[in-house]
Amino acid sequence: MVKRSYKLLAKRLWWDLKDSTIRKSYKYYLIARIPGFFGIMIREDFWCNKLKRCGKNLIIKEGVTIYDVEQISIGDSVSIGINCVLEGKGKITIGSNVLIGPQTTIFSTNHIFEDNDRPIKTQGLTLKEVIIGNDVWIGSKAFIMPGANIEDSCVISAGSVVGGRRYIKGSILAGNPARVIGHRN
Numbered sequence: 001m002v003k004r005s006y007k008l009l010a011k012r013l014w015w016d017l018k019d020s021t022i023r024k025s026y027k028y029y030l031i032a033r034i035p036g037f038f039g040i041m042i043r044e045d046f047w048c049n050k051l052k053r054c055g056k057n058l059i060i061k062e063g064v065t066i067y068d069v070e071q072i073s074i075g076d077s078v079s080i081g082i083n084c085v086l087e088g089k090g091k092i093t094i095g096s097n098v099l100i101g102p103q104t105t106i107f108s109t110n111h112i113f114e115d116n117d118r119p120i121k122t123q124g125l126t127l128k129e130v131i132i133g134n135d136v137w138i139g140s141k142a143f144i145m146p147g148a149n150i151e152d153s154c155v156i157s158a159g160s161v162v163g164g165r166r167y168i169k170g171s172i173l174a175g176n177p178a179r180v181i182g183h184r185n
Contacts, residue, residue, distance in 0.1 A: 032063055032065065033062060040060065044059070055076035055096060061079075061083075061102070064083065064086070065085045067085075067087045067088060071091045072088040072091070076096040079099050081100055081104065083103045084102065089109045089125070091129040092129070093130070097134055097135045098134070098137075099136070100138045101142065101158060103140055104138050104140065104142045106130055106132075106144040107145060107146055108129060109126065110126050111126075126146065129147070130144055130146065130147070134153070136156070137155045139155075139156055139158030141159045142159065146164050147163075148162050148165065151168055151169040153169055154167055154170065156174075161175075170183045171183060
Protein backbone atom coordinates (compact mmCIF):
# COMPACT_ATOMS: atom_id res chain seq x y z
CA MET A 1 0.00 0.00 0.00
CA VAL A 2 1.28 3.45 -0.89
CA LYS A 3 1.70 5.82 2.04
CA ARG A 4 0.87 9.42 1.28
CA SER A 5 0.98 12.38 3.56
CA TYR A 6 -2.24 14.21 4.37
CA LYS A 7 -0.56 17.42 3.29
CA LEU A 8 0.01 16.02 -0.21
CA LEU A 9 -3.61 14.76 -0.38
CA ALA A 10 -4.93 18.14 0.75
CA LYS A 11 -2.77 19.86 -1.86
CA ARG A 12 -4.10 17.56 -4.62
CA LEU A 13 -7.69 18.22 -3.49
CA TRP A 14 -6.99 21.97 -3.51
CA TRP A 15 -5.78 21.78 -7.12
CA ASP A 16 -8.76 19.62 -8.11
CA LEU A 17 -11.20 22.13 -6.62
CA LYS A 18 -9.62 25.00 -8.56
CA ASP A 19 -10.85 23.37 -11.80
CA SER A 20 -14.57 24.11 -12.39
CA THR A 21 -15.15 20.85 -14.30
CA ILE A 22 -13.68 18.73 -11.51
CA ARG A 23 -15.55 20.80 -8.90
CA LYS A 24 -18.80 19.98 -10.73
CA SER A 25 -17.89 16.26 -10.73
CA TYR A 26 -17.32 16.32 -6.97
CA LYS A 27 -20.69 18.05 -6.44
CA TYR A 28 -22.56 15.53 -8.63
CA TYR A 29 -20.84 12.63 -6.88
CA LEU A 30 -21.71 13.87 -3.39
CA ILE A 31 -25.34 14.71 -4.22
CA ALA A 32 -25.79 11.25 -5.78
CA ARG A 33 -24.85 9.58 -2.51
CA ILE A 34 -27.11 11.33 0.02
CA PRO A 35 -29.28 8.54 1.50
CA GLY A 36 -32.99 8.35 2.30
CA PHE A 37 -35.94 10.56 1.46
CA PHE A 38 -33.88 13.66 2.16
CA GLY A 39 -31.46 12.60 -0.58
CA ILE A 40 -34.33 11.99 -3.02
CA MET A 41 -35.69 15.48 -2.31
CA ILE A 42 -32.26 17.10 -2.74
CA ARG A 43 -31.64 15.24 -6.03
CA GLU A 44 -35.07 16.16 -7.44
CA ASP A 45 -34.49 19.83 -6.67
CA PHE A 46 -30.90 19.77 -7.91
CA TRP A 47 -31.43 17.88 -11.18
CA CYS A 48 -34.74 19.57 -12.09
CA ASN A 49 -32.86 22.86 -12.22
CA LYS A 50 -30.38 21.39 -14.71
CA LEU A 51 -32.49 19.11 -16.96
CA LYS A 52 -33.77 20.39 -20.30
CA ARG A 53 -37.29 19.55 -19.04
CA CYS A 54 -38.35 18.13 -15.69
CA GLY A 55 -41.86 17.07 -14.69
CA LYS A 56 -43.33 16.77 -11.20
CA ASN A 57 -42.62 13.97 -8.73
CA LEU A 58 -39.20 12.93 -10.01
CA ILE A 59 -37.55 10.26 -7.86
CA ILE A 60 -33.83 9.75 -8.35
CA LYS A 61 -32.43 7.11 -6.03
CA GLU A 62 -28.88 6.90 -4.66
CA GLY A 63 -25.86 6.52 -6.92
CA VAL A 64 -27.50 7.71 -10.16
CA THR A 65 -24.97 9.22 -12.58
CA ILE A 66 -26.15 11.71 -15.21
CA TYR A 67 -23.99 13.06 -18.04
CA ASP A 68 -24.93 15.90 -20.41
CA VAL A 69 -27.96 16.69 -18.25
CA GLU A 70 -29.01 19.67 -20.39
CA GLN A 71 -29.93 17.25 -23.23
CA ILE A 72 -32.32 15.15 -21.08
CA SER A 73 -36.09 15.69 -20.76
CA ILE A 74 -38.13 13.84 -18.13
CA GLY A 75 -41.93 13.78 -17.68
CA ASP A 76 -44.08 13.54 -14.54
CA SER A 77 -43.88 10.76 -11.93
CA VAL A 78 -40.64 9.15 -13.11
CA SER A 79 -38.60 6.91 -10.80
CA ILE A 80 -34.93 6.23 -11.57
CA GLY A 81 -33.49 3.33 -9.56
CA ILE A 82 -30.27 2.96 -7.61
CA ASN A 83 -26.96 3.23 -9.54
CA CYS A 84 -28.47 4.00 -12.96
CA VAL A 85 -26.45 5.82 -15.64
CA LEU A 86 -27.99 8.28 -18.10
CA GLU A 87 -25.68 9.59 -20.82
CA GLY A 88 -27.54 12.32 -22.69
CA LYS A 89 -25.12 13.78 -25.23
CA GLY A 90 -27.34 12.60 -28.14
CA LYS A 91 -30.56 13.49 -26.23
CA ILE A 92 -32.78 11.39 -24.00
CA THR A 93 -36.53 11.93 -23.71
CA ILE A 94 -38.40 10.06 -20.98
CA GLY A 95 -42.21 10.27 -20.79
CA SER A 96 -44.43 10.27 -17.70
CA ASN A 97 -45.11 7.39 -15.26
CA VAL A 98 -41.87 5.59 -16.13
CA LEU A 99 -40.11 3.15 -13.79
CA ILE A 100 -36.41 2.58 -14.41
CA GLY A 101 -34.98 -0.32 -12.41
CA PRO A 102 -31.67 -0.32 -10.52
CA GLN A 103 -28.38 -0.35 -12.44
CA THR A 104 -30.02 0.42 -15.79
CA THR A 105 -27.89 2.24 -18.35
CA ILE A 106 -29.24 4.54 -21.05
CA PHE A 107 -26.72 5.71 -23.66
CA SER A 108 -27.31 8.10 -26.55
CA THR A 109 -23.79 7.97 -28.01
CA ASN A 110 -21.67 5.27 -29.56
CA HIS A 111 -18.16 5.05 -31.01
CA ILE A 112 -17.54 5.10 -34.74
CA PHE A 113 -15.35 2.13 -35.72
CA GLU A 114 -15.51 1.74 -39.53
CA ASP A 115 -11.91 2.76 -40.34
CA ASN A 116 -9.53 -0.13 -39.53
CA ASP A 117 -6.51 2.09 -40.20
CA ARG A 118 -7.28 4.45 -37.30
CA PRO A 119 -7.70 3.75 -33.59
CA ILE A 120 -11.39 3.64 -32.61
CA LYS A 121 -10.90 6.32 -29.96
CA THR A 122 -9.90 8.84 -32.67
CA GLN A 123 -12.87 8.19 -34.99
CA GLY A 124 -15.45 10.18 -33.02
CA LEU A 125 -18.96 9.42 -31.86
CA THR A 126 -22.43 8.99 -33.30
CA LEU A 127 -25.27 10.73 -31.47
CA LYS A 128 -28.72 9.13 -31.55
CA GLU A 129 -31.66 10.24 -29.44
CA VAL A 130 -33.27 7.75 -27.07
CA ILE A 131 -37.03 8.13 -26.66
CA ILE A 132 -38.91 6.36 -23.87
CA GLY A 133 -42.71 6.78 -23.94
CA ASN A 134 -45.25 7.01 -21.13
CA ASP A 135 -46.09 4.16 -18.71
CA VAL A 136 -42.89 2.20 -19.46
CA TRP A 137 -41.29 -0.20 -17.00
CA ILE A 138 -37.58 -0.94 -17.47
CA GLY A 139 -36.27 -3.82 -15.35
CA SER A 140 -33.03 -3.90 -13.41
CA LYS A 141 -29.69 -3.90 -15.26
CA ALA A 142 -31.25 -3.22 -18.68
CA PHE A 143 -29.10 -1.45 -21.26
CA ILE A 144 -30.85 0.97 -23.61
CA MET A 145 -28.71 1.66 -26.68
CA PRO A 146 -28.49 4.86 -28.75
CA GLY A 147 -31.43 5.37 -31.11
CA ALA A 148 -33.92 3.22 -29.16
CA ASN A 149 -37.52 4.42 -29.49
CA ILE A 150 -39.60 2.66 -26.84
CA GLU A 151 -43.24 3.57 -27.30
CA ASP A 152 -45.90 3.90 -24.56
CA SER A 153 -46.78 1.01 -22.22
CA CYS A 154 -43.75 -1.17 -23.01
CA VAL A 155 -42.16 -3.50 -20.47
CA ILE A 156 -38.44 -4.30 -20.67
CA SER A 157 -37.25 -7.37 -18.82
CA ALA A 158 -34.32 -7.20 -16.38
CA GLY A 159 -30.94 -7.56 -18.06
CA SER A 160 -32.23 -6.85 -21.57
CA VAL A 161 -30.09 -5.07 -24.16
CA VAL A 162 -32.45 -2.86 -26.15
CA GLY A 163 -31.10 -1.99 -29.60
CA GLY A 164 -31.41 1.30 -31.43
CA ARG A 165 -34.74 0.79 -33.19
CA ARG A 166 -38.47 1.40 -32.67
CA TYR A 167 -40.52 -0.84 -30.36
CA ILE A 168 -44.28 -0.57 -30.79
CA LYS A 169 -46.74 0.38 -28.07
CA GLY A 170 -47.34 -2.29 -25.42
CA SER A 171 -44.41 -4.53 -26.40
CA ILE A 172 -42.84 -6.81 -23.80
CA LEU A 173 -39.11 -7.12 -24.48
CA ALA A 174 -36.55 -9.56 -23.11
CA GLY A 175 -33.09 -10.86 -23.90
CA ASN A 176 -29.76 -9.87 -25.36
CA PRO A 177 -30.46 -8.60 -27.92
CA ALA A 178 -33.95 -7.70 -26.71
CA ARG A 179 -36.79 -9.27 -28.71
CA VAL A 180 -40.53 -8.78 -28.46
CA ILE A 181 -41.82 -11.78 -26.49
CA GLY A 182 -45.39 -10.55 -26.03
CA HIS A 183 -47.74 -7.61 -25.84
CA ARG A 184 -49.67 -6.00 -23.00
CA ASN A 185 -53.45 -6.17 -23.40
